[in-house]
Amino acid sequence: MAHPLPSLRPEYQKAIGVITPSANLVVERVTTAILSDFPEVSGHFSRTPVFGSKDLFPDDYDWDGMLAAARLLAHAKPDIIVWNGSKGANLGFPADDALCARITGECGIPATTSTVALQAALPHFGANRIAVISPYGRAYQERLLGRFQAEGLAIVAEAHADIADNLDFAAMPDEAIAAMTRQVAASRPDAILSWCTNMPAAYVVDGLERELGIPILDSTTLAIWHALSSIGALDGRGRRWGRLFDIRSRAG
Structure with a gap:
């Protein structure tokens, strides 16, 4: 049975x-x-x-x-x-x-x-001045930044890895993601956006937030x-x- x-x-x-x-x-x-x-x-x-x-x-x-x-x-x-x-x-x-x-x-x-x-998270941090990191190429990154600006967000810094293939985004090492994050943190944004759900930034967010004292909002x-x-x-x-x-x- x-x-x-x-x-x-x-x-x-x-x-x-x-x-x-x-x-x-x-x-x-x-x-x-x-x-x-x-x-x-x-x-x-x-x-x-x-x-x-x-x-x-x-x-x-x-x-x-x-x-x-x-x-x-x-x-x-x-x-x-x-x-x-x-x-x-x-x-x-x-x-x-x-x-x-x-x-x-x-x-x-x-x-x-x-x-x-x-959109739901940013008000909780009072974040309007943002920095953006991504694995994207320059053209895609520039369009992305323009969209954020159109929503009233001020872009104070950005960094991108200039990777073309979607699958390759997932291979980015922690060290490369951390380096981009530290680079844009120098501008002291209200928040840093890690923007690509195939970039494995989630694993380094907590440590970098504690190091830098800045909220890091990972898209994934x-x-x-x-x-x-x-x-x-x-x-x-x-x-x-x-x-x-x-x-x-x-x-x-």
Whole structure:
């Protein structure tokens, strides 16, 4: 006689669905690591095509791919669906507001993104003067900085690694990420944005924040922090992932 599957085990009380770019090696690792501090929350993943050195949809989302990934996650009925990708900031902040609305409209599930999470986090730090680090090439970085400025943020410093291929972003060593962070910290911004969800900056955030005395908002961590905030899971745990996790009230 077959035993029924324990589909509602008490230790798994909440679920987060995460959409990640297809060439991304960082999001799932970081999400799983963060959620190890929140054992009642399970993470579930779906992918949308984003790979190589050329974006096939430079001025918009691949809506078919994005919504297909969201629909698959919706089968598991998570409490929230997260687009853990940084592209929305480069398209302009309203793009991710529209993405969340479409996901919720089609799936009936709340949604957030790295860019939406950034908008929720910045006021908690009183941050308007920002520095930005990324693995991107100059043209993409300049467009990104322009988008941040269009939202009223002052860019006081930037550094980028000038890497072309999406998959190669994930191979950046801690030392290179730390060097860029220290470089822009010299301008004493209100916050430093580590902007690319395939750049593994999450692992060095806490140590660098303590060293530099400046909040560091990593796009990968931001999305999961905001998802946890939205489902009411923040309670002081997760502090090893940065000052974000000192914010315990629901954000945004």
